[in-house]
Amino acid sequence: MLSLAVALAALAAPVSTEIVLPSQPAPLHGTLLTPPGASAVAVILPGSGPTDRDGNSPMGVAAGTYRLLAEGLADQGIATLRIDxxxxxxxxxxGPAEADLRFDAYAADARAWAAEAAARAGKPCAWLIGHSEGALVALKAVAGGDDPESSKVCGLILLAGAGRPAGVMLREQLTALPDPLKTQAYDALTELEAGRTVAEPPAALAALFRPSVQPYLISWLPLDPAMLLAAYDGPVFIGQGTTDIQVGVIDAQALAAADPDATLKLWDGVNHVLKTAPADRAGNLATYADPDLPLAPGVTQDVAAFIRTNAAR
Incomplete structure (x- = not known):
């Protein structure tokens, strides 16, 4: 009887499969987590910087947000493909050399991953779950819709995503700089937004405006999340925590205003890594390094409920 119970438990457990997606100059890698009888499949798109498929980064982030989200959705009968x-x-x-990277590459990869996830799960399409900068990647991935792989996207789940152009948010972050450095930074952003490189960025801002990263910034800065969302006609879920110290409720509201049909969910006391956290910065950031802290109550359940409802339609 005990061996039968163990066998049944094994059959009921979600299956984790390493996925290799052909690409140039080298393949892309991810993990497909499939529960028995999955009702839908989603691709989890990471945020900015060196964030991996589990939601961790060598820059001090070990929250395991994407792994926890994938496991929670599996419990709700939804398969996920989380990616590096x-x-x-x-x-x-x-990855290409930094000077050759463009934002469109991430969007093209998202479409390819959606098609791969749908095929692997035996579904007509896959959802895109974009977290932080991944939300903008998801929005760009469905822009235009002229790529055949765009039809493999069921809809968008935008979690802690910016609702305003990056230049607006960068100016907010740089407002504390002393003059004339702040003016120089703003002038550099204006040039990059116009598609022009900055030959001699301020030395104090060399890390932000280094020549090798400027082509990527030029491809990224003009993107307006609200405008991209307004042009999209698929189902959209917008989730935002009220104690997020990186992206604010104002951004979720900007996205919701761009798409009156979108579902907006504000999670009280939830931060950028989707965990229950205080508003004070030190306590908030402490959750970034705690993989044992679960996702905030309601986050996975709300996302799963939205996917199930719209998948049924």
């Missing part, structure tokens, strides 16, 4: 984006972790070899 181009140039990061197991997909490091697929």
């Amino acid at each position: 984006k181009r140039g990061i972790a197991a997909s490091a070899a697929a």
